[in-house]
Amino acid sequence: MHVCEDGPSRSGGGDPPSPRRSTQAERRERTRNALLESAARGLSRYGYSNLVLEQVARQAGYTRGALYHQFKDKQDLALAALQWVLDTWDQEVGRQVEQESDPVAALLTLARAHTVFCRRDIARVAIALRLEFSGQDHPIAHEVEKGYQALTGTCVDFVEAGREAGSIPDGPPVRDVALAYIGAIEGTSIALAGQVPQDAALVAAAAAGALGLDPRAMYPSYAAAPKETHS
Amino acid sequence: MHVCEDGPSRSGGGDPPSPRRSTQAERRERTRNALLESAARGLSRYGYSNLVLEQVARQAGYTRGALYHQFKDKQDLALAALQWVLDTWDQEVGRQVEQESDPVAALLTLARAHTVFCRRDIARVAIALRLEFSGQDHPIAHEVEKGYQALTGTCVDFVEAGREAGSIPDGPPVRDVALAYIGAIEGTSIALAGQVPQDAALVAAAAAGALGLDPRAMYPSYAAAPKETHS
DNA sequence: GTCCTCACATACATGCATGTACGTATCTTA
DNA sequence: TAAGATACGTACATGCATGTATGTGAGGAC
Numbered sequence: 125m126h127v128c129e130d131g132p133s134r135s136g137g138g139d140p141p142s143p144r145r146s147t148q149a150e151r152r153e154r155t156r157n158a159l160l161e162s163a164a165r166g167l168s169r170y171g172y173s174n175l176v177l178e179q180v181a182r183q184a185g186y187t188r189g190a191l192y193h194q195f196k197d198k199q200d201l202a203l204a205a206l207q208w209v210l211d212t213w214d215q216e217v218g219r220q221v222e223q224e225s226d227p228v229a230a231l232l233t234l235a236r237a238h239t240v241f242c243r244r245d246i247a248r249v250a251i252a253l254r255l256e257f258s259g260q261d262h263p264i265a266h267e268v269e270k271g272y273q274a275l276t277g278t279c280v281d282f283v284e285a286g287r288e289a290g291s292i293p294d295g296p297p298v299r300d301v302a303l304a305y306i307g308a309i310e311g312t313s314i315a316l317a318g319q320v321p322q323d324a325a326l327v328a329a330a331a332a333g334a335l336g337l338d339p340r341a342m343y344p345s346y347a348a349a350p351k352e353t354h355s
Numbered sequence: 356m357h358v359c360e361d362g363p364s365r366s367g368g369g370d371p372p373s374p375r376r377s378t379q380a381e382r383r384e385r386t387r388n389a390l391l392e393s394a395a396r397g398l399s400r401y402g403y404s405n406l407v408l409e410q411v412a413r414q415a416g417y418t419r420g421a422l423y424h425q426f427k428d429k430q431d432l433a434l435a436a437l438q439w440v441l442d443t444w445d446q447e448v449g450r451q452v453e454q455e456s457d458p459v460a461a462l463l464t465l466a467r468a469h470t471v472f473c474r475r476d477i478a479r480v481a482i483a484l485r486l487e488f489s490g491q492d493h494p495i496a497h498e499v500e501k502g503y504q505a506l507t508g509t510c511v512d513f514v515e516a517g518r519e520a521g522s523i524p525d526g527p528p529v530r531d532v533a534l535a536y537i538g539a540i541e542g543t544s545i546a547l548a549g550q551v552p553q554d555a556a557l558v559a560a561a562a563a564g565a566l567g568l569d570p571r572a573m574y575p576s577y578a579a580a581p582k583e584t585h586s
Numbered sequence: 587g588t589c590c591t592c593a594c595a596t597a598c599a600t601g602c603a604t605g606t607a608c609g610t611a612t613c614t615t616a
Numbered sequence: 617t618a619a620g621a622t623a624c625g626t627a628c629a630t631g632c633a634t635g636t637a638t639g640t641g642a643g644g645a646c
Contacts, residue, residue, distance in 0.1 A: 147644090151593070152592085152593070171487050178633080187596080192636085193594060194593090198634070255479065255486060256402050256405060304543045305561075308539045308542050308561035308564070308565075311538040311539050311540070312565065313538070315537055329567060330564045331564065333568075334539075334557060334561040334570075337570070338570075338571075339569075340567055379621090382612095386623080386624085407602095407604095418624070419604090420624050421624050425623090429605090588645105588646085592643075594641090594642100598635105598636080601632105602633095602634100603630105604630085606630095607629095608628095609625080611625095613620105615618100615619085616618085616619080
């Protein structure tokens with residue numbers, strides 16, 4: 125967002141059709157974002173069918189009129205909210221993962237960053253929509269599955285790279301391991317929502333377990349434990 | 356159920372007011388079970404709000420009339436279906452866990468048995484209801500939370516016992532570990548639904564990770580994975 | 587300043603699922 | 617067999633949320 129404030133007054137010299145600053149568009153964007161965030165919270169809390177647009181709009185400080193002015197219908201709003209959450213996820217989680225070179229480090233960073241991401245109310249949007257629409261021929265189902273498939277693809281690549289590098293042991297098919305890894309992260313992140321200090325370490329431990337890695341090597345909390353060398 | 360079949364024909368001699376076999380109650384029970392199973396599948400697939408009673412009854416071979424004759428309203432049906440699932444879980448999973456003496460063995464048995472339990476359509480009932488009602492003051496929410504708290508209590512006890520026995524390493528608070536363990540099992544079980552051969556081992560691995568145990572010690576798949584005609 | 591457009595609010599219409607009242611057939615008791 | 621109860625089907629009423637049409641006031645172009 126390369127905006128500064130309002131009150132443009134760019135009354136300088138030669139200015140072609142340069143809108144000094146589109147106050148209209150800015151206003152529109154603001155309310156749109158407020159509606160999207162409210163919708164995302166509502167979806168995460170109540171799911172799609174239980175989501176009442178009156179409450180969504182009210183919680184954002186508007187009425188249903190504003191909502192129907194920006195979005196075609198309820199489904200359109202849900203899709204936009206989902207996209208908004210996925211974008212936020214990419215910014216906050218994907219960005220960190222990209223900076224890791226080692227595949228195992230990337231997977232564990234993803235687990236921890238996702239846990240932090242889940243500390244908000246927005247976190248259960250994806251799983252809620254998936255539970256409600258999975259297996260149906262519905263645009264929302266398709267969008268959610270697309271997101272999951274992208275994530276799965278990334279994880280499959282990391283697991284494969286880790287196995288080739290020898291840092292992830294052989295075992296079940298790579299795809300199944302990746303699915304288990306994702307499921308473990310999601311499940312533990314939701315189960316531990318709010319347990320702020322310990323959540324990241326435990327999610328990483330569960331993720332490590334799905335990958336076949338010793339979880340005690342992951343975080344300092346377990347470092348003090350007696351070295352239980354396996355047979 | 357101590358029933359045999361229908362067609363009694365107990366036309367022997369002296370028969371006092373012995374109802375040959377309560378055909379009415381039996382009939383009622385049959386349709387009740389059919390409706391409960393249908394409702395459980397529906398809840399697992401669509402959630403509560405998306406659950407249409409017309410479909411529930413139809414899928415069981417009845418109409419909404421039969422449903423409203425047996426259950427007070429939709430909420431009553433959902434509560435009964437939830438109870439039905441929990442009872443089934445106790446029979447199929449809890450029974451096996453009780454027979455384990457070692458706490459770690461019990462926890463891993465629970466993980467594997469739960470995975471097998473989840474291979475049906477009934478499995479997502481609990482998490483679906485929890486997602487839809489958590490944080491609300493609703494009877495369904497209370498019932499679901501009661502079930503989760505019972506499970507959590509059991510797992511907390513096992514983790515404590517395991518730590519005292521030295522088979523589970525020290526680390527985060529016991530309760531957090533138990534929550535992570537349960538979340539890992541749920542998440543992986545759902546994510547791997549259908550991957551019949553490998554699911555149990557991977558769920559056990561994720562659960563082991565949450566507990567701080569080396570997952571490779573858990574299942575033979577990782578012990579000897581030499582072949583693997585990976586493409 | 588006039589006109590137009592856009593952002594948003596308000597009021598109305600529609601649909602759909604729930605819940606209820608009532609009708610019918612089967613079983614039970616005498 | 618007759619009378620009552622019970623299991624279930626059918627038809628109607630209600631509520632609630634969505635979607636649409638219409639109104640109002642604040643920008644922006646001239």
